[in-house]
Amino acid sequence: MQCIFVNDKPIYLTTKVEKETDFKNFLLKDVDLDLVLHTLSKKSINSVRLIGHSDDKLLKSFKKKLPNVVAGGGKVFNDKGEILFIYRNDKWDLPKGKTEKRETIEETAIREVAEETGVSKLKIIKPLPITYHIFKRNGKSKLKITYWFEMHSSFKGNLFPQLNEGITKVEWLDQEAASEALKKSYANIKLLF
Structure with a gap:
C-alpha cells in the first residue's frame, strides 16, 4: 500500500476495498482530487483510500493526476551520530529541494542539503524510502516526490540556515532531541526514522 500525505493525513493507494469508518473510499480511475x-479536510476523516485494480499500477496512475515536482534530500549524520535538522514554518524538517536541469537526484540531494544548511563534505551512504506529499502553490495542487538519502558529513563548521527559503534554524540533534523534534515535524519525515 503506497501512501501520499496531505499535511499529516494520508491518501492510501490500494486494491482492497474496506468498510468505511474514519476514512473514505474512492475509485482511483476517475477520482476528483479536489473532492478528495x-x-x-474534515475532522471526522483520518484518511482516504484510492482503490485501483493492480498494485503495480497504483502509483503510476496517481502520478498522472497532478503535476509532479521531483526533489532530493538528506538524513545527514555527523561523526557523533547526530542528525541534521532544519526548522521552517514552525516545523522541524530535513533538508531537501527541487532538481535542476541535467542534475542527478543524488547531485540534487547533496546540493540542497549544502544550500539549506551550510554543511559540506557530504557523502551518500544509501538510499532511503521515497516520500510523496501534495502541496498547493498559487492555488494549484502538486505532487512532491522526494528521493531521500542517508548521508554522512565530518563537517564541524558553522551552520547557516537558508533564510530566503524560510529556514530559521539548522541544528545537529542527538537521538533524544531528534525524537522530540519529530513530534513537531511532518508525517512523511517520520517515515524516515
Whole structure:
C-alpha cells in the first residue's frame, strides 16, 4: 500500500476495498482530487483510500493526476551520530529541494542539503524510502516526490540556515532531541526514522 500525505493525513493507494469508518473510499480511475482534498479536510476523516485494480499500477496512475515536482534530500549524520535538522514554518524538517536541469537526484540531494544548511563534505551512504506529499502553490495542487538519502558529513563548521527559503534554524540533534523534534515535524519525515 503506497501512501501520499496531505499535511499529516494520508491518501492510501490500494486494491482492497474496506468498510468505511474514519476514512473514505474512492475509485482511483476517475477520482476528483479536489473532492478528495476537501474530504481530507474534515475532522471526522483520518484518511482516504484510492482503490485501483493492480498494485503495480497504483502509483503510476496517481502520478498522472497532478503535476509532479521531483526533489532530493538528506538524513545527514555527523561523526557523533547526530542528525541534521532544519526548522521552517514552525516545523522541524530535513533538508531537501527541487532538481535542476541535467542534475542527478543524488547531485540534487547533496546540493540542497549544502544550500539549506551550510554543511559540506557530504557523502551518500544509501538510499532511503521515497516520500510523496501534495502541496498547493498559487492555488494549484502538486505532487512532491522526494528521493531521500542517508548521508554522512565530518563537517564541524558553522551552520547557516537558508533564510530566503524560510529556514530559521539548522541544528545537529542527538537521538533524544531528534525524537522530540519529530513530534513537531511532518508525517512523511517520520517515515524516515
